[in-house]
Amino acid sequence: MINKIKELKITWGSAIRVIVGSVVAVYLIWRVVIITFGSGEFGPDTWVRFLITGLVIGGIYALIAIGYTLVYGILFMINFAHGEVMMLGTFAGYFVLEALSAMPAPGTDANINFLNAQPVLSILLTFLAGAGVSALAGYLLEKIAYRPLRKAPRLIPLISAIGASIFLQNAAQLLFGPQRRQYINPDLLWRGQGWMIPVSGKSVMLTYTGGFSFVLSILLMIGLFILVRKTKLGKSMRAVAENKQAAALMGIDVDSVISKTFIISGILAGSAGVMWGIHNGLFNHYVGFLPGIKAFTAAVMGGIGNIPGAMIGGMLLGLMESLGPALLGLDFQLKDVIAFAILIFVLIIRPSGILGEALTEEKV
Amino acid sequence: MLNINSLNVSYGAIHALKGISISLNEGEIVALIGANGAGKSTTLNAISGILHPDSGEINFDGRSIAQSKPGEIVKQGIIQVPEGRKIFSRMSVYENLEMGGYSLSNKNQLRENMAQVFEIFPRLKERQKQLGGTLSGGEQQMLSMGRGLMAEPRLLLLDEPSMGLAPMLVEQIFTTIAKINNEGVSILLVEQNAQMALALSNRAYVMETGKIVLSGPSETLMENQMVKEAYLGG
Numbered sequence: 374m375i376n377k378i379k380e381l382k383i384t385w386g387s388a389i390r391v392i393v394g395s396v397v398a399v400y401l402i403w404r405v406v407i408i409t410f411g412s413g414e415f416g417p418d419t420w421v422r423f424l425i426t427g428l429v430i431g432g433i434y435a436l437i438a439i440g441y442t443l444v445y446g447i448l449f450m451i452n453f454a455h456g457e458v459m460m461l462g463t464f465a466g467y468f469v470l471e472a473l474s475a476m477p478a479p480g481t482d483a484n485i486n487f488l489n490a491q492p493v494l495s496i497l498l499t500f501l502a503g504a505g506v507s508a509l510a511g512y513l514l515e516k517i518a519y520r521p522l523r524k525a526p527r528l529i530p531l532i533s534a535i536g537a538s539i540f541l542q543n544a545a546q547l548l549f550g551p552q553r554r555q556y557i558n559p560d561l562l563w564r565g566q567g568w569m570i571p572v573s574g575k576s577v578m579l580t581y582t583g584g585f586s587f588v589l590s591i592l593l594m595i596g597l598f599i600l601v602r603k604t605k606l607g608k609s610m611r612a613v614a615e616n617k618q619a620a621a622l623m624g625i626d627v628d629s630v631i632s633k634t635f636i637i638s639g640i641l642a643g644s645a646g647v648m649w650g651i652h653n654g655l656f657n658h659y660v661g662f663l664p665g666i667k668a669f670t671a672a673v674m675g676g677i678g679n680i681p682g683a684m685i686g687g688m689l690l691g692l693m694e695s696l697g698p699a700l701l702g703l704d705f706q707l708k709d710v711i712a713f714a715i716l717i718f719v720l721i722i723r724p725s726g727i728l729g730e731a732l733t734e735e736k737v
Numbered sequence: 738m739l740n741i742n743s744l745n746v747s748y749g750a751i752h753a754l755k756g757i758s759i760s761l762n763e764g765e766i767v768a769l770i771g772a773n774g775a776g777k778s779t780t781l782n783a784i785s786g787i788l789h790p791d792s793g794e795i796n797f798d799g800r801s802i803a804q805s806k807p808g809e810i811v812k813q814g815i816i817q818v819p820e821g822r823k824i825f826s827r828m829s830v831y832e833n834l835e836m837g838g839y840s841l842s843n844k845n846q847l848r849e850n851m852a853q854v855f856e857i858f859p860r861l862k863e864r865q866k867q868l869g870g871t872l873s874g875g876e877q878q879m880l881s882m883g884r885g886l887m888a889e890p891r892l893l894l895l896d897e898p899s900m901g902l903a904p905m906l907v908e909q910i911f912t913t914i915a916k917i918n919n920e921g922v923s924i925l926l927v928e929q930n931a932q933m934a935l936a937l938s939n940r941a942y943v944m945e946t947g948k949i950v951l952s953g954p955s956e957t958l959m960e961n962q963m964v965k966e967a968y969l970g971g
């Protein structure tokens with residue numbers, strides 16, 4: 374009897390997956406055919422523009438998604454306050470740029486501020502501040518909100534994470550006010566300017582900020598990959614993720630590795646936060662909310678716990694978000710809805726994500 | 738070398754070790770035998786600093802290690818090869834051994850120790866690049882022991898090294914344990930296979946539900962009526 378019920382469930386589950394999967398696939402193919410051969414609504418230049426937008430935002434999502442995946446890999450919990458960690462980085466970067474733009478450059482006439490006299494140094498300082506503040510935030514978050522709950526049932530740290538998220542958002546609002554602020558970029562990275570790329574007779578702009586963000590996010594991901602694969606810290610992170618007791622028996626300080634994991638996640642999220650500010654300009658204390666949830670979606674899509682999965686998931690989500698509305702014939706305002714629809718689809722069709730292994734008992 | 742005195746350890750409300758005392762001299766192989774759930778692994782984890790005792794003493798070379806962290810205990814030369822191997826299955830054999838040598842600060846030392854481990858377990862050398870999880874059960878046990886040897890143990894705690902292995906492999910693992918001991922490493926051996934453990938060890942302790950019920954030279958215990966009935970199959 375029990376066996377029969379189980380079998381029934383399995384067939385139901387797979388039937389739903391097959392049906393949903395084929396309906397979506399057929400619809401998408403139909404849309405692509407109509408758009409490209411039928412209506413001619415969007416020319417190739419528009420598609421390239423969507424592609425660029427998607428890659429830039431995808432890089433930012435990927436950086437944040439890595440943080441979710443690293444923490445999940447090591448503690449099996451979703452750090453729902455991770456978006457707020459990014460938000461703090463955005464603020465830190467903003468204040469540094471603000472200060473530098475108000476500062477006169479040493480040894481030049483008073484018309485040039487430090488920001489434009491030393492743009493490379495200024496950008497570097499901005500990223501250091503953003504990454505540093507977010508790293509500190511991640512470190513303290515783990516120490517205060519998660520570590521005391523290490524032995525509690527799995528739901529408890531999740532609740533603590535949501536609490537921390539609400540706390541940080543409100544703290545930022547109290548400290549910095551609810552108004553929207555705007556990043557002051559150096560002239561070198563002025564928003565809205567960029568390289569012109571000719572595409573079938575028309576030209577598409579790759580903004581300086583977009584190109585810069587994309588390249589930097591790729592570099593950071595390569596750096597992280599090397600760290601995790603090749604360094605002693607990276608290897609001890611993988612060891613702790615697999616088996617904390619065995620890692621401790623090797624003499625690895627498990628608590629310190631967990632702290633460092635939050636610091637690394639914070640560095641990536643803070644960098645993403647500064648990129649967000651430099652590229653998009655406007656932000657307030659809510660800036661971490663949507664990227665946070667979307668990066669979480671990306672991490673689930675790539676297979677939570679899997680680092681390359683988070684990278685691919687972030688890029689894919691960025692692309693889907695920018696290409697999706699056109700493909701599906703929806704209003705562009707609906708791009709956020711697409712992200713959540715994807716999250717639900719992934720959870721229905723392939724809960725373990727693209728690169729994820731099936732969750733084993735041990736992991737859950 | 739190792740002195741455990743009236744050690745009490747509990748998991749919440751479960752009182753797992755009820756005042757046990759065990760000693761081990763430099764160079765000895767001491768066996769700890771007992772049924773499932775007797776508290777053998779708990780004893781090793783208390784020595785390794787994974788668990789901290791409610792009361793009682795654990796002294797190594799005359800110094801108390803009862804409240805030390807696992808990392809400090811590893812640095813003093815007490816290395817545990819845990820029950821069920823617990824190798825890092827998503828890391829290569831080479832990386833597993835590197836993790837075994839985590840406490841070493843010197844790269845040359847790491848390389849030398851690895852060469853030694855490869856000498857003892859040539860099989861691991863052939864499979865350096867393979868992921869730990871894809872090794873056979875016997876190879877995983879070799880890797881787990883090799884990983885333990887990487888940190889230059891003075892005292893090796895082995896938790897059921899023969900578990901789940903074919904008789905021929907068990908034979909081989911026990912020969913290796915004797916070899917390691919000959920190199921001057923003291924060994925505390927936890928085993929279900931009482932026959933082989935008693936044959937290999939100098940002294941032994943018999944544990945039942947958190948207490949030491951018998952102890953003495955291994956040859957004497959082998960002749961003991963109670964041990965014969967309970968652990969040697971009559």
Ligand SMILES: Nc1ncnc2c1ncn2[C@@H]1O[C@H](COP(=O)(O)OP(=O)(O)OP(=O)(O)O)[C@@H](O)[C@H]1O
Nearest residue numbers: 748751753771772773774775776777778779780820
């Ligand atoms: N993490 C834990 N939480 C609660 N109780 C535990 C835990 N680990 C062990 N115990 C209990 O402590 C007692 C001793 O367990 P231990 O693992 O030390 O036994 P063992 O002698 O190693 O047995 P085996 O031969 O099966 O490995 C058992 O009753 C067990 O149920």
Ligand SMILES: [Mg+2]
Nearest residue numbers: 777778779820
């Ligand atoms: Mg045991």
